Amino acid sequence: MYIATRNDEEKDEEEVIAETVVPSEEQRRNNVDKYDQYGAFLASTLRDMPEQEAKKKMKNIMLILLDDSAK
The missing domain is CATH 1.20.5 (Single alpha-helices involved in coiled-coils or other helix-helix interfaces)
Structure with missing residues (x-):
């Protein structure tokens, strides 16, 4: 699940979409x-x-x- 941060304004749309779709390595290990x-x-x-x-x-x-x- 994606949680918005203060740096979201600085990120482009593709980066934000990638973060919502692809889980990080840590998320995969914990899931x-x-x-x-x-x-x-x-x-x-x-x-x-x-x-x-x-x-x-x-x-x-x-x-x-x-x-x-x-x-």
Whole structure:
């Protein structure tokens, strides 16, 4: 979210638009939610497995995620 500052008068329109659309690196680091943490956990767990086992697990995870009948 963009918060106006006193220096906004000195900035041109493109700079202000860029600040409202593109989050800073710090904002991206601080915007970690439970899904990011879960994804990182899955990725690190799969990396530690033998490749064939990891592929099977990824396939099973994707089938569960994409299964429309599990409502």
